[in-house]
Amino acid sequence: MVVKVQSAPFDPGAELTAFSKTGDNIGAVVSFTGLVRDVADGLQEMTIEHYPAMTERAIAEIVDEARTRWSLADALVIHRFGTLHAGDTIMMVATSSRHRADAFAAADFLMDYLKSRAPFWKKEVTSKGDGWVESKAEDEDALCRWDR
């Protein structure tokens, strides 16, 4: 498992290529890439704040939970912080497994948990001012899918 929390840009394609070589006899690799979207008022920039002492451990715990639930060969999480612009890559997740169902479910689970349980906060600066992105009820609801 690799967890990277960084301000530097990264290339999800190059990461996917490297990641696909790490698993032993894998049949399925799923990746998710999150990008900065423009917003109605015109996004000038997005600033992502995080809690450095907690972030990597919180992500590692979420990945560990995924590994107890599904049979994974490997998992990768990269999440940026700092100042980004529309179209920039914010983060990526990748999972590999012998079978596609495990790789898909684990990547979906990781995204739902990273969204609401990893200590990142996004602020948008638009032509009309700036504001913190609010968490959505649907993101919290999404976690219920994984109750057991």
Place this chain on the structure above:
Amino acid sequence: MVVKVQSAPFDPGAELTAFSKTGDNIGAVVSFTGLVRDVADGLQEMTIEHYPAMTERAIAEIVDEARTRWSLADALVIHRFGTLHAGDTIMMVATSSRHRADAFAAADFLMDYLKSRAPFWKKEVTSKGDGWVESKAEDEDALCRWDR
């Protein structure tokens, strides 16, 4: 939408990088890569046969169905035929959308349908002989998830 059916190898990472630039104001890209796994008796090679006159159209219809169900900015399917070896990339799917739920669901749906509805057949050559890969009841069952 791009559908490629080819015998040539391809680099899923490079394809993901190119694909991530095609959508307009996308927030989420999901990719799936399928690789040749080794089998118990030692895989010497895998041969994938397809139905050339039907393959691209069958895939395009599956992608069209996904686009009626979810809000997608773009979709990509690449599937190889011919002779492959353990670790080789067989195929990939990528979807992009404003929101992660659409990108995930559509990629998952595409995989389930490509598995059982696109005209490809796999033959494995092992140290103990060769045989056609049989379809699994679970692959057919997986399609029921998408009934509506």
Place this chain on the structure above:
Amino acid sequence: MVDVLYFAWVRERIGLPNEQVETKAATVMDLVEELRAREERYAVAFSDISALRVAVDQELAEFDAPIGTAREIAFFPPMTGG
């Protein structure tokens, strides 16, 4: 006259990838019956149609589908793509 195509183990059992067939079969199943009656290798390939799939003019179809003016009928095992 229709083009009949065979893929995967259906192709191997029958021993050829495609052939032109003179037929007045009304449905796919009628065509299957005609082929079964030809030779042992056809009878073997078509012995259990629950293990087969069919496409009429490159669209998946049922075995009771009419052939009508179709030009191409393909028989094959369940697909194993992905």
Place this chain on the structure above:
Amino acid sequence: MVDVLYFAWVRERIGLPNEQVETKAATVMDLVEELRAREERYAVAFSDISALRVAVDQELAEFDAPIGTAREIAFFPPMTGG
């Protein structure tokens, strides 16, 4: 003595990212009450704790969690990663 950390709009409303706080609070909620009583900016930041989350020693916790020997308490809005 605990390190108290603030993130996102909690940091902005209180006006600093962290501070050392002398406290005998038994629970997180007791600490919140002490902070609220300090100054208006704290009272505003902590006015609705349903809009806040807390981590004790870098682990998510509930507001009724005991502080015990914890060294670091962080307050922040719901996370918006991903």
